[in-house]
Amino acid sequence: MGDRSLGLIDERPLDRAALEAFVRSSADGAVVVFEGVIRDHDHGEGVSALDYSAHPEALGFLERICGQLAEETGLRVAAAHRVGALVVGDVALIAAVAAPHRTEAFTACAELVQRIKTGVPIWKRQHLASGATEWVGL
Amino acid sequence: MAEVRYFAAAADAAGRDSERLEVATAGELRLHLIAAYGDAMARVLRSGAFLIDGVVSRDDAAPIGARVDVLPPFAGG
Numbered sequence: 641m642g643d644r645s646l647g648l649i650d651e652r653p654l655d656r657a658a659l660e661a662f663v664r665s666s667a668d669g670a671v672v673v674f675e676g677v678i679r680d681h682d683h684g685e686g687v688s689a690l691d692y693s694a695h696p697e698a699l700g701f702l703e704r705i706c707g708q709l710a711e712e713t714g715l716r717v718a719a720a721h722r723v724g725a726l727v728v729g730d731v732a733l734i735a736a737v738a739a740p741h742r743t744e745a746f747t748a749c750a751e752l753v754q755r756i757k758t759g760v761p762i763w764k765r766q767h768l769a770s771g772a773t774e775w776v777g778l
Numbered sequence: 779m780a781e782v783r784y785f786a787a788a789a790d791a792a793g794r795d796s797e798r799l800e801v802a803t804a805g806e807l808r809l810h811l812i813a814a815y816g817d818a819m820a821r822v823l824r825s826g827a828f829l830i831d832g833v834v835s836r837d838d839a840a841p842i843g844a845r846v847d848v849l850p851p852f853a854g855g
Contacts, residue, residue: 761785763785778851
């Protein structure tokens with residue numbers, strides 16, 4: 641990971657301001673920050689909480705994804721993923737990209753989120769309002 | 779013998795976090811796991827993957843060395 645990208649995995653609430661500050665530079669006219677937030681429903685059922693767990697090497701996967709995107713785009717890229725017990729309204733993922741213009745910032749941020757969702761070994765167990773629990777994505 | 783580690787839904791399906799198994803390839807491991815742990819593990823493996831030497835693999839021909847991790851489908855974000 642170079643000085644243009646940052647990846648973090650944390651059990652504590654994520655620091656959005658720190659990620660924004662990391663990607664910002666005086667050359668950038670656009671900063672796009674995505675927040676993935678725990679919602680209160682999934683496939684038509686009520687959701688009360690989610691337990692996130694990560695593979696011991698998950699941080700390396702996240703750092704590589706951020707570093708590769710920074711290299712491909714020439715932009716500054718940062719992402720943080722939270723793990724542990726989260727409730728509705730908690731922020732599970734923050735992805736931030738800065739670019740000279742908005743289109744490339746939006747595009748790169750969307751790509752970053754997509755790569756994180758498909759490429760980082762993180763799992764979540766969903767607690768439904770009915771009392772049942774299920775692994776998401778199975 | 780390979781150390782096989784289970785994560786998330788795979789650990790639930792196996793009822794354990796790890797064990798040692800005599801398996802030479804990912805395909806052999808897949809067959810063993812489905813025979814040993816049934817439908818719950820088959821479901822995990824259908825869209826899951828193995829982590830072999832730091833690389834996520836879905837290739838049944840991949841040789842297994844000292845350690846392999848059973849990874850359910852990723853669900854971050």
